[in-house]
Amino acid sequence: xxxxxxxxxxxxxxxxxxxxxxxxxxxxxxxxxxxxxxxxxxxxxxxxxxxxxxxxxxxxxxxxxxxxxxxxxxxxxxxxxxxxxxxxxxxxxxxxxxxxxxxxxxx
Amino acid sequence: xxxxxxxxxxxxxxxxxxxxxxxxxxxxxxxxxxxxxxxxxxxxxxxxxxxxxxxxxxxxxxxxxxxxxxxxxxxxxxxxxxxxxxxxxxxxxxxxxxxxxxxxxxxxxxxxxxxxxxx
Numbered sequence: 001x002x003x004x005x006x007x008x009x010x011x012x013x014x015x016x017x018x019x020x021x022x023x024x025x026x027x028x029x030x031x032x033x034x035x036x037x038x039x040x041x042x043x044x045x046x047x048x049x050x051x052x053x054x055x056x057x058x059x060x061x062x063x064x065x066x067x068x069x070x071x072x073x074x075x076x077x078x079x080x081x082x083x084x085x086x087x088x089x090x091x092x093x094x095x096x097x098x099x100x101x102x103x104x105x106x107x
Numbered sequence: 108x109x110x111x112x113x114x115x116x117x118x119x120x121x122x123x124x125x126x127x128x129x130x131x132x133x134x135x136x137x138x139x140x141x142x143x144x145x146x147x148x149x150x151x152x153x154x155x156x157x158x159x160x161x162x163x164x165x166x167x168x169x170x171x172x173x174x175x176x177x178x179x180x181x182x183x184x185x186x187x188x189x190x191x192x193x194x195x196x197x198x199x200x201x202x203x204x205x206x207x208x209x210x211x212x213x214x215x216x217x218x219x220x221x222x223x224x225x226x
Binding site: 032033035037044045046047050051054056088090092095096097098099100101 | 142152154214
């Protein structure tokens with residue numbers, strides 16, 4: 001089973017700042033099957049990025065994804081108030097696994 | 108619009124079973140895999156298994172292999188997840204999610220069903 005590790009656990013930033021979230025896999029992941037989700041309190045997760053770098057429908061271009069192999073990054077170029085949430089990476093190899101999440105909160 | 112609508116919250120006794128439903132609309136139910144993911148309070152997302160609505164094939168995470176059963180009713184465009192031998196650690200929000208093979212990601216999620224297990 002591929003284990004995903006996310007860092008940092010919590011990221012405290014101010015609106016307008018840049019957020020850089022990391023997702024590291026215990027073994028190589030196909031870029032085609034690396035996704036990022038946003039989850040706000042009391043809500044279901046929402047797909048942000050698929051295929052490591054493609055934005056899902058309706059996702060603003062301040063969100064971008066990059067990476068390959070075992071190291072992937074989600075970047076939010078300028079944080080808006082609605083971006084403060086928990087972010088999960090997820091991979092599909094032979095099975096599906098999620099990372100533990102990174103909470104982006106207001107500094 | 109495409110959506111998944113789940114059944115309401117459940118409160119169950121330890122050792123009993125729970126069955127949660129997930130009704131799909133706005134797309135062809137049989138065309139996409141349907142998965143179940145759970146989230147204990149304050150914890151991360153945990154994949155449980157999937158079903159192919161077309162033929163009913165299933166695949167379960169090893170952790171739940173002995174206790175979970177995912178089924179579907181094609182006529183109702185509805186999938187079901189039944190978890191047996193409930194224990195307190197099964198208290199969680201249970202989500203169904205559609206797997207989009209074109210994007211390789213879960214693109215539609217149900218609103219979640221809270222299952223509370225107590226003695």
